[in-house]
Amino acid sequence: MHELSMASNIIEIAIHEANKRNATSVIEVNLVVGKYSMLGLEQLRYCYDLLIKNTLLKNSKLNMENEDGKINCDKCKYEGPVQLKEDPEYHIIFPTLVCPKCGNPAEIISGRDCYIKSLRVKT
């Protein structure tokens, strides 16, 4: 959802950081995408490529790295990945918020976010 505004935010952050250091161009953006962020990577890349034209990020490469998701169970203290259920009623895979060990409701503690790990710039 909103891959366009995500791409726009990524570019804004990159330009801001590049300007802070007087860089003239951004060559690479290294993005970490959480497994549970449910972002459409193809759409994100498409929007990114559209929006970088005529900016400091022109011709830059967008690298996307996966970050595993982790849930935390209040009851049995399990911390770790959860099954992404392939449910025939759904056309996409999404995490069920249930502890794989004891079946208690669980909470996602990592893998929800998408963040810029680093930028490669040129002065």
Next chain:
Amino acid sequence: MAKIVEHKEDEIFDIELEETILKKNEAFAEKNSDLFKTHNIKTIDIMGSIGSGKTSLIEAMIKRLKEKHQIAVLNGDLTTTIDSDRVAKHGVNVIQINTGKECHLDANLVSKALENMELDQLDLIIIENVGNLICPGEFPLGAEKRLVVISVTEGPYMVLKHPFIFMEANVVVINKLDLAEAMNVEFEKLKADVMRINPKAEVIGTSCKNDKGIIYVIGALNLN
């Protein structure tokens, strides 16, 4: 004289960051949340599908809560003041936030609305989000609780088709139960769909038109 280290021309170097992409909204959401805590205000973000009964639910809740609480309502819509006019009739403060073309409220808009309010005189703020089961989930407003409203007249598949927003909900209201039979939609099936996605959510059936189930919603939100 201190040595000055600078990047030379045409030099390539890496900048390490840990910026989450939605940090702007997160920052505003946190700012809002801090304000609510400072002023001891309970805030509820009410999301839900178009025409599900969000405004009706708010009206029904206000009728019961306005004696004991100092309430303000923020209403989000692309345009018109239809919903805020309805709520204003109950004698509470309302602010209409018109988003233009934006399909959801964001924390920045809410922050701007809060600047125009006397927070010292309030203990409950109800935010009615734009009717939409997809986008609002991604944009927390800083509210203490998030509630999602759907209605039986939308058919049996609303939960299955929109899992992400239900993952965010503390309370789920399934409205218009008086029409369930006519629609051939079962409350228990919809409730089971929610529990599969989010076992922690509290699911309550209502008929806002007939004033049924409202006290359970109020209870689930700890607003007694």
